[in-house]
Every structure is written in C-alpha cells, then in structure tokens.
Amino acid sequence: MNHTPRARALNLEIKSLRRTAYFFLAPALIPIFVFFFLPALAAFILSFTDFDIYSLSNFQYVRFVGLKNYLQLSSDPLFWQAMRNTFYYVLAGGPLAIVASLATALLLNSKLIPYKSFFRAVYFAPVVTTLVAVAVVWRFLYHPRFGLLNYALGFLGLAPIDWLGDPTWAMPAIILMSIWKNYGYNMIIFIAGLQSIPQDLYEAAHMDGANAWQQFKSITLPMLAPTTVFVSIIAMIGNFQLFTEPYVMTQGGPVNSTLSLVLLMYQQGFRWWNLGYSAAIAFVLFGIILLGSLLQAQLQKKREGQ
Amino acid sequence: MKTLWCSRFCRCSSLVLFLLAAGCRSSNTEKTVIKFWAMGAEGEHVQKLLPEFQRRHPEIEVKIQGIPWTAAHEKLLTAYAGNSLPDMCQLGNTWIPEFNLLAALENLDSWIARSRSIRPENYFSGIWDTNVIDSSAFGIPWYVDTRLLFYRKDILEKAGYRHAPRTWKEWHEVAVKIKSLPGAQEKYALLLPTNEWGPFVLTGLQTGSALLKNGNRYGDFSGARFASAFEFLMKFYEEKLAPAGVTQVTNVYHGMAEGFFAMYITGPWNIGEFRKRLPAELQDKWMTAPMPGPETHTPGVSLAGGSSLVLFKKSSHKAHAWKLIEYLSEAEQQLEFYRITGDLPAVRAAWQDTSLTNNIYIKAFYQQLEHVVPTPKIPEWEQIAMKVQQYAEAASRKQMTTAEALAALDREVDLILEKRRWMLEPR
Numbered sequence: 001m002n003h004t005p006r007a008r009a010l011n012l013e014i015k016s017l018r019r020t021a022y023f024f025l026a027p028a029l030i031p032i033f034v035f036f037f038l039p040a041l042a043a044f045i046l047s048f049t050d051f052d053i054y055s056l057s058n059f060q061y062v063r064f065v066g067l068k069n070y071l072q073l074s075s076d077p078l079f080w081q082a083m084r085n086t087f088y089y090v091l092a093g094g095p096l097a098i099v100a101s102l103a104t105a106l107l108l109n110s111k112l113i114p115y116k117s118f119f120r121a122v123y124f125a126p127v128v129t130t131l132v133a134v135a136v137v138w139r140f141l142y143h144p145r146f147g148l149l150n151y152a153l154g155f156l157g158l159a160p161i162d163w164l165g166d167p168t169w170a171m172p173a174i175i176l177m178s179i180w181k182n183y184g185y186n187m188i189i190f191i192a193g194l195q196s197i198p199q200d201l202y203e204a205a206h207m208d209g210a211n212a213w214q215q216f217k218s219i220t221l222p223m224l225a226p227t228t229v230f231v232s233i234i235a236m237i238g239n240f241q242l243f244t245e246p247y248v249m250t251q252g253g254p255v256n257s258t259l260s261l262v263l264l265m266y267q268q269g270f271r272w273w274n275l276g277y278s279a280a281i282a283f284v285l286f287g288i289i290l291l292g293s294l295l296q297a298q299l300q301k302k303r304e305g306q
Numbered sequence: 307m308k309t310l311w312c313s314r315f316c317r318c319s320s321l322v323l324f325l326l327a328a329g330c331r332s333s334n335t336e337k338t339v340i341k342f343w344a345m346g347a348e349g350e351h352v353q354k355l356l357p358e359f360q361r362r363h364p365e366i367e368v369k370i371q372g373i374p375w376t377a378a379h380e381k382l383l384t385a386y387a388g389n390s391l392p393d394m395c396q397l398g399n400t401w402i403p404e405f406n407l408l409a410a411l412e413n414l415d416s417w418i419a420r421s422r423s424i425r426p427e428n429y430f431s432g433i434w435d436t437n438v439i440d441s442s443a444f445g446i447p448w449y450v451d452t453r454l455l456f457y458r459k460d461i462l463e464k465a466g467y468r469h470a471p472r473t474w475k476e477w478h479e480v481a482v483k484i485k486s487l488p489g490a491q492e493k494y495a496l497l498l499p500t501n502e503w504g505p506f507v508l509t510g511l512q513t514g515s516a517l518l519k520n521g522n523r524y525g526d527f528s529g530a531r532f533a534s535a536f537e538f539l540m541k542f543y544e545e546k547l548a549p550a551g552v553t554q555v556t557n558v559y560h561g562m563a564e565g566f567f568a569m570y571i572t573g574p575w576n577i578g579e580f581r582k583r584l585p586a587e588l589q590d591k592w593m594t595a596p597m598p599g600p601e602t603h604t605p606g607v608s609l610a611g612g613s614s615l616v617l618f619k620k621s622s623h624k625a626h627a628w629k630l631i632e633y634l635s636e637a638e639q640q641l642e643f644y645r646i647t648g649d650l651p652a653v654r655a656a657w658q659d660t661s662l663t664n665n666i667y668i669k670a671f672y673q674q675l676e677h678v679v680p681t682p683k684i685p686e687w688e689q690i691a692m693k694v695q696q697y698a699e700a701a702s703r704k705q706m707t708t709a710e711a712l713a714a715l716d717r718e719v720d721l722i723l724e725k726r727r728w729m730l731e732p733r
Contacts, residue, residue: 050725054407054729056383057408253501255699270384271379271380
C-alpha cells in the first residue's frame, strides 16, 4: 500500500466522486429497492410460511413451516403437470418463434422486397395489440365449427379440430397464437442485427463464388450469434412466464392441459389465497429461469472461446 | 357497457337540468350512495329492477358494479385485503363460510328479527341453511340453483320407460337398456363430465355421507357411504354407459340433440338453453326430473346452490343497503328477476305465479328444491371440490382404482384441512 499524501488525497477524491455517483443514482435505486427488492425478499420469506386465508383474517395464524411448501410442491401432481406444460411451451414455442422471426427478418432485409417499412409495421402490429383483443379474435379463428382454421382444414380434406377444447391441441393452439402475437418484436431485433453485418463480407464471399445458402451459413448465422443469444434468453424468460394466453383463452383447461406455472401460482395465490404456497412456486420458477439463462450464456461463452 | 353509458348520459343531463334549475332552487337533497357488487348476468340485469326502488326511496342512490364470475372470488378477497369492500354484495352461497371466517359479513339475525318481510320460512329450508353458520344467518337467498336430471323422453320410451328413473337401480337399468338399443353401441346413456364436481358430490350426499368427518377436520371420501356412491357412478364409465373424459362431447346441446347421450345432470340455466338450442322437432321430447335416490323411500337430494345477498360489516350504510335487500326479496321483484334472467326465485311465494307454474320443466326444480342439502360449510370447500373432480377423472380414466382414488383424495383433503385442524386445536 502506498501511503503518500498524494495517494491519500486521490483516495478522498474517489470517495467523494463515488458519493456523488450514488447521489445521482439514488432516484433510480431507491424505487428499485422499495418496489422490487423488498417485495421479492418478503415473497421469499412468505414462501417459508403457510400464509393463507386464515392468516388474512388474523396474523396470528401464520406459521413458519420451513421447506414444507417446497416439499409439498414436489409431490403435487398439479405442479408437475404445470411444469410439463410450461416446458412444452418453452421448448416447442421458443425455437419456433425464433425461426419464424429470423425468417421474416431475412425476408424483410432482402433487397428484393419492396415497401419494407410497410411490412415491418404490419408484422409488428400484433406486438402492440392488446392480448385480450387478440385472444377474442383467435377464439373465433379456433372455433370448432365456424372457425377459419377448421374451414382451411376442411379445404385440405382434414377433419375439424376442436382447438381449444381438446387436451392434445390446446397447447399447440396457444403456442401458435403467441408466436403470431410476439414474433414481430424479435423480428425487429434480428433486422437490426442483420443490418449491422458489414456488407463487404458478403461481397468477398460472392467473389469467392459462395452461393446464398453458404453465405447464410458462414456469414449471417455466426455474425448474428450475439443477437440470437440475446433474443433466445429474452424469449425464454418471457416464455417461462406464460400466463395471459391460457388465462384468457382456456383458463388452464381442458383437463389442465394449458395450466402453466404462473397460472398455477395465480390460482393458488389469488383464487385460494394460499400465498405461502404460491410464493414457493414463484421461487421455483425463478430458479429455473436463472438456471436457463446461465446455461445459455455459458454455451455462448464456450462457442466464442472456440 | 350500455348501462354505463346510460348512467353517464343521465348524470350529464341531470347536470344540465341542475344548472337550469340553479336559478330557482339552491341545492339538491343529499343522497346516500350504496355500493352493490353483483356477478355475471345478475350484475348486468339487476339495474332493471331499480327504478321502482328509487321511486320508493329517492334518498338512496344505488351504484351497481358488475363483476365477471371468473374473477369474482379474487376481486372480493383482494377488496377485503385492501379494505375496499362495497356496502352489499351478491355472494355464491358456498362462499359465505369463507367471508364469515374473515369476519367480513354482518350477522343478519337482528336485521331479520326487525324485518317485516324477510322470514326464514319464506325460503326453501335447505337453501336457507347454506346461509346459516353457528345458527346465525349471514346472507339472504337471492336466487336458487340445484342440479337434476335432464333427459330425452323419446329415447327412454324406446328403452321401455315412460318416466324418469326414480332410484339408482332403475337409473342403471335404464342406462343399460339405452345402450343396448339398436344403433347405440357408439352412443351413451348418460353424460357425466369429469370437469363438473356436482354429480359426484351430490350422489355422495344422497347416501347420507357428510363428506368430511370429525367436525370437518378430515376427509371422509373413502368412508363406506361416499365410496358406494362413487363406485356407483364409476360403473357408468366402466360399462361404457357414460363417455370418459370431457373431450368427446364439446357441445352438450348438439350431443343431446343427436342422442349421443340421453341423460345429463345439470342446472336451471339449461332450461333456457335447451329451448333455444335444441331443434324444434325435439322440443317436446325432453324433460326434467328430480334426482334419483339410492332407495325407493329416500328422495334423491341434490345440491343447495344459488346466490345470496350479504351486508359487509364495515359498511356505514347498512340500514340503506338492507332496504335494497328487502326490496329485492319481494315476491314481485323475484318474479321480475326470473323473467329477465331465468334465475329461479328464492322466495317460495313467487313460485305460485303462472309464469313458473306453466313451465313444465320448472316443476321438477320445485320438487328438488324441497330436498337440497348444503355442502360442508368451511372455506376450504371449493378447493376440496376441485380435488373430488380431479380424482373422479383419474378413476374414470382407469388411472387408479376407485379405492386408490378415494384414498388419495382423502390424503389430499387432509392436507388441505391441516391448517383448519391446527386452528381448532385448543391452545
């Protein structure tokens, strides 16, 4: 350690600079602390209690139960059903959504397409539309007798499907709708990513005689990798929190086939008022999302290292 | 939406009138505003009953807020937690124990004692009972609801029965005969969907099972009585007399019309729906009948359902809100409400009117309502009912035997009731 007066003065200066920085950060930090960290901490504590409707009537009726909520979750068939459904949605819906948004981004980035900004606005429109309004329209599209989708199936000579009433089809129906609703957002990010790829790379490849597919495989995809990781992490976090779609369209049915973790949490928390139990679900979900994000970031690091 | 627009329009126009009149009169008389929350169709239509009430009580202004049924429970609990409950509310009668536990409801005994119009004997006793906790009343029945048998007369006749089944034994025989009718191999006798807990619970109640035991501390579903009812219903799935799962019938009206099934246990709202949705040539071929009972001499009881009107303890306008409850409990208002919504009147005097006596489908409901019993009056009941449904489904799909399903059901119910047991322990 250097204890010369000059070093000490520098130290002091840094300290006062730091204080100023905190002062300017305070308006942002204090609300985040009060409205995010404190409630999250409270919820974490709540997940070790049996807070329920009785506790609502009288705080004496709250007990600390340790890990009981978590243990009970592990033996709750409904929880595992919700877990399976959520993973189904994330693993099937996530990649499909990314492929769809990348494909449209490529189309809209191509030189052959006219009226690009018009199409971009059209594809982005579902993102800014209220989900409830979208759900009402899609309920009509999915109607077993009068729906457009079954009409199209009939045209192809296929039997009609009861999209939202059949346990095997309800989740695919939810996935289809949410892809349609959300892919515009990722598409915009992909377009930005595509536009930042230097044009000369393509020119050089062209001179070397690479065809369109080779260019896509060897230039576009690797250059888009950071964008793809970003998009897939954001999409995964969002997909794990599946709630509004089943809440509005199916209420978790039929036979719990669209019951997601967040919907189960909502039902436990606000329908039955088992707040302790539902807080435990929230932290399990938090753990899963955290693990998923770390895993994806790790994979990306490995790829960059190679 | 329309009512909202109307009230806005009225308010605007009354403002204009007020401004016009301001020169002549100094101020309007102060009005007491009572807030009234009502659910679903009732919330939409109750407004239509109010003009007469406002004429009689110009000093009271009623503000109605409609709440969809799917969000009602959450909204009420949140309002309780946030201390923003209205003055009065429509409450499904199975919710009364829960809100009573929260000490949110006004004990109505003294109000009833002072009332000239509301008397317990004016109501169906089983329905009134759902509002009574520890011998005090916390709600006044507004409309009633129960479950009974809707059936295709023509199909039963073909199977050799000129009347609806009256006992379980007969019920099962009818079903077997319907299934053996020519061309019925791919059809069923009874629709018993596993996303409705009603039939499973009410047949249990018919056997005299209390569903729970030891002062509602433990589940009693694997007890002999409930088990006999559960096994009886499971027989319908096993012998392919009822379709398993809920997906084969997506539209009950369509299924009933094409004879995919001939019997269905459902509630009064389906009288209107069957009239509207069954084709004209079938209109004289369906009928309603009280639930068959386990034995000849015991009437088949059913569920005491419906909604009640309650006062909230924290309200500062209880006397005014009580006037509205009395008004809505008058036989004429009950009848008018029946005409608007199809909700069956809770006040028995209203049932003497020709609009009900002339309706051939309603008769069975009147008979059934004399034999209704409440489900266990504890806040956990709805959670338990959901579990009954879940295990009925598992058993109907043969994922478990009936004994396994009922044992698992009891285990889960005991888990739900753990907190209740702890609270009832003397400390």
